[in-house]
Amino acid sequence: MSTSRRKIEHLELCAASPVESRKTGAGFDDVMLVHRALPEMNMDDIDTSIRFLEKEMNAPFMIASITGGHPETTAVNAALAEAVEELGLGIGVGSQRAAIEDPSQEESFSIVRDKAPSAFVYGNIGAAQIREYGVEGVEKIIEMIDADAIAVHLNFLQEAIQPEGDRDASGALEVIKDICSLAVPVIIKETGAGISHEDAFILKEAGVAAIDVGGVGGTSWSGVEVYRARERKDTESEMLGELFWDFGIPTVPSIVECSVSLPVIATGGLRTGLDIAKSLALGASVASAALPFVGPALQGKDAVVKNIEHMLKEMEVAMFLCGCRDLKDLHLAPTVISGWTHEYLELRGFNVKDFALRSTNKDFQRV
Template structure:
C-alpha cells in the first residue's frame, strides 16, 4: 500500500465507460449526490383548488401526443443507465414496466456500446418496449471527439429508438476523471447532425438546466425537442466528486453544490420564448404533483430519473407501484382543478405562484 492509500484516498484508474456507468448507479443509490441549497422550484407554485370539478375521476385521462403519436401518459423515465450486465438488467426492467404502463423511456448514454459493441444488448430496450416512445442518448461533446453521424445513427439502432437526444454535461465532464472538456463550436456541429440524422434529434441537460435563450438557439439549429433537465435533483458534480482522486477538484465540487437553473424556471422560460417547441420538463421531479406543475408550466412530457432508481433496482413490482403512484397523483391533481384531459391541464389558469 502506497502513501496515498494509507492516507485513505481513493485512487481511480482509467475505467471503461460501462464500468463507470455501474459506479454512477452505485453512487446515486448510496451517497448524497443531490444538489444542496437549490430546489427544482416547484414549491414556488400551487394549484388553486376547484371544489366543483364537474368530472368523473374514473374518466380523467392521461393520454397525450408526443411527436404526433398518441401515448398513454405524458410521463418519461429519463435517461439513467446501461453499459454493463447489471445496468442492462435495470434497463430491461425499466423497459418492461414503462411499456406496460405507457411511459416513454430514455436510456443512458449509449457511448459505451458504440465503443464496445458487446455492450449493445444492455441498451436494447425495444425488444422489451415495443409500444412506447424510446429515446436514444449520446453526449453532444462526442461530436468534438471523433464521433461521426454514423456513430450517432448506430446509437439509435442499438436502442431501437424513435428519437435521439444529445446531452449537455459540461460541469460533469470537468469533474469527471475521464472527462471530455472541449465544448467549443458545438452548436454548429449539433445543427449539422440535426440536418443529417434520420430521426428527430433533441437536446437535454443532465441536471443544471437549459435557459430560454439557449433553447431558442438550439431550436433554431434544428433541435426537435428540448429536455430542460433542470437543477433540484441529482448533481453530477457531486457524483463525480466521489470518483475523482484530485484533491483540488474534490474540494472544489462543494462550491458547485447549488449550481444550476431550477427546473420550474427553465420550463417557464423555454416555453415563453419557444411557444411551439416540443418540451420535456425534468430535473428533481419527485411525484405526480411535480409532474402536473411541470405540464401546467408548459412541458409536453414530465421526466423522472433518480427518484425512480431505487424501485428500478428492487423489482418489477416495486417499480410498477412507483409509476402507478405518480400516475394516481397526477390524475388526482387534474381532478382537483377540473381538468379532464392533459391539454386542459396544460392550459389551466389554476397554477399560481405562492405569495
Template sequence: MSTSQRKIEHLLLCVEKDVEAHKNYTGLRASGFDDIDLVHNCLPEINKKNLFLESEFLGKNLNAPILIASMTGGHPDTKAVNATLAGAAEELGIGIGVGSQRAAIEDPNMEDSFRIVRDKAPNAFIYGNVGAAQLNEFGIEGLERAVEMIGADAMAIHLNFLQEAIQPEGNVDATGCLEAIKKVCDELSVPVIVKETGAGIAHSQARAICDAGASAIDVGGLGGTSWAGVETYRAQKRGDILSEHVGKLFWNWGIPTAVSIVESTISIPVIATGGVRSGMDVAKSIALGSSLCGVALPLVGPALKGQKDVVDRLNLMIEELRVAMFLCGCRTIEELGNTALVINGRTREYLEQRGFETGKFANRTLKYNK
C-alpha cells in the same frame, strides 16, 4: 477509468449516497416546484374516473405524460436494470430513454445492455442518448448505429458541461457544439431531443436549440440529481481534493427546473426533468408549459428490485397526477396546460428578474370572469 466502469459506478453511487441538489436558502426544494401553487377548483364539474392522461409525443402515443429518463446501459451489469425499466415502460405505455450509448459505440460488446430495452419494450417510445461533446467523433454513421441498436424513435443529445468540468477525465472543449447539433438535426433519420442533465436551459440557448432544428427540449433542470454531487463522491473516493472542492462548490449550480420550463417553452415540446418527484410536480410542470416529464433518480432503487417496484412507483405518480388534474378541473393534459397557477417566492423573483411575466399564469382564471 473506462466509460463502461464509470457507468456502473454512477448508478451505484445514486443508490448509496444522497446525490440530490440541496434545498435552497428558503428551505424549499431547489427545483422550484414548492414555489408553485396550482389554483384549486372547488367545482371541478368532471368525473375523476373519466380523465384522459394520454398524450402524443413526437408521433407516438403515451398513456401518461411521463418518461423514464435516460439512465443506464454500457456495462454488463446494467443490462438487467435496463430490462426492468423497459418492462415497466411497456407495461404502463410510457416512454423510456437509455443512458449514454458512448460505451457501446466504442465497444460493440456493450450493445446488449441497450438492445434489451427494445426487446423488453417493443411498443414503447424509446429514445437513444449521446453526449454533445462526442457528436463530431462519432459522426452521423455512429449515431445511426445507436439508433439501430434500440430501434430508437428519437435521439437525445445530452449537455453535461457541469459534470465534465469537474471530472478530471471530462471533455471540456465545448466549441462547435451548436453547429454539431444542427448537423445531427439536419441529417439523422429520427427526431432529436436536446437535453441538459441537471443544470437547466436558459431562454437564449433554448432558442438556439429550436433554431438548430431540434424536435424537443428536455430542460434537465436543477433540483434533482446533482452531477456535481456525484462527482464529489467519486473525487472523495480517489482522494482528489481539487475535484472534491469544486464538486461541492457547484453542487447546486444551475437553473431550477420550474424556471427552466418557462425559459425553454418557445416553439417545440418541452420535457421537464430534474427533481420531478410526484404527480403533483408533473401537474405543475405541465401547467408551466412542458408537454411531459422525465423521472430518473426515484426509479433507480426500484429498478434494482424489480419491475413491479418500478411500476408501483410510477403508478403512484400517475395517481397523484390524476388527483391534481381532478382538483384543477382538468379532464385532459391539454386542459392542464392552461390551468391557473401562482408562482411564489424565489421562483417568482428569478423569473421576474429574467423578464418573464409571472402574473399571466395566475390570470388564466380571469377567463371565467368574462
C-alpha cells in the same frame, strides 16, 4: 478509467449515496395550482393520453436516462423497459458512448427495445461525442435500440469536474445542426443545470425537435463526481464538485425559460404526480424522472410499475382538483408562482401573472 467502469460507478453511487440537490430545490414549492372547489367532472373520466413526437403515450411521463454500458446494468434497463411497456409510457437509455467504444456492451442498451417493443424509446449521446463519432456514429446508436428519437445530452458541468472530462464545448451547436437532418427527432437534454431562454432559442433555430430542461433540483452530477473524487483522494475535483453542486437553473424556472414553441420535457427533481401536473401547467409537454426508479429497478419490474402508478394517480388527483379533464385543460390551469422562483422569472423578464390569470373555462369572465 473505461467508460463502462464509470457507468457502473455512477449507478452504484446514485443507488447508495445522497446525490440530489442540497441547497437549491427544483422550484415546485413555489408553484401552486389554483384549486377548483367545483370541478364539475367525474375523476374517472380524466384522459391523460398524449401524442409526443409522433408517438402515442398513455400519460405524459417518461423514465429519464439512467444507465447502460456495463453488464450489470442490463437487468436494470430490462426492469425499467418492462415497466414502461406495461404502462404505455416512454424511456430513455443512458449515454451509449460505452457501446460505441466496446460493442460487447450493446446488449445493456438493446435490451430496452427488446423489453419495450411499442414504447417511446430515445437514444442518448453527448454533444462532445458526436464530434468524435460523427453522424454515422449517431445513426449506429439509433439503430442499436430502434430509437424513436435521439437525445443529445449537454453535461458540461460534469465534464468540467471530471478529471477525465471533455472540456471542449466549441462546435457543439454545429454538430447538433448536423444531426437534426436525421430521420428521427433530436431532443436536447441538459443533465442537471437547466437550459436558459437564450440557449433554447438557439436550439430551436438549429432545428431540434424538443428540449429536456434537466434542471437543478434532482440528481447533481457535480455531486456524484464529489464521491468519485473522494474515493480517488482527488482533493481539487472534490472541492470543485462541492462548490458547483447546486449550480445552474432550477427545473421550474427552466421550464418557463424554454417557452420557445417547442415541446418541453420537464426533468430534474420531480418526485410526485403533483410535480408532474405543475410542470405541465407551466408549459411542459411531458415530464420525466430518473433517480426515484433506481432503487425499484434493482428490485425488478413490479416495483417500478408500483412507483409510477402511484405518481400517475397523484397527477390525476391534481387534475381533478383543478377541474382538468385532459392535458389540454391542464396546460391552461391557473397557476400561481411565488417566492424565489417568482423573483427570478420577473427579473428575467417573464410575466408570471399571466399564469395566474388564465382559465380553463371559456365562459368565465373575471369580475
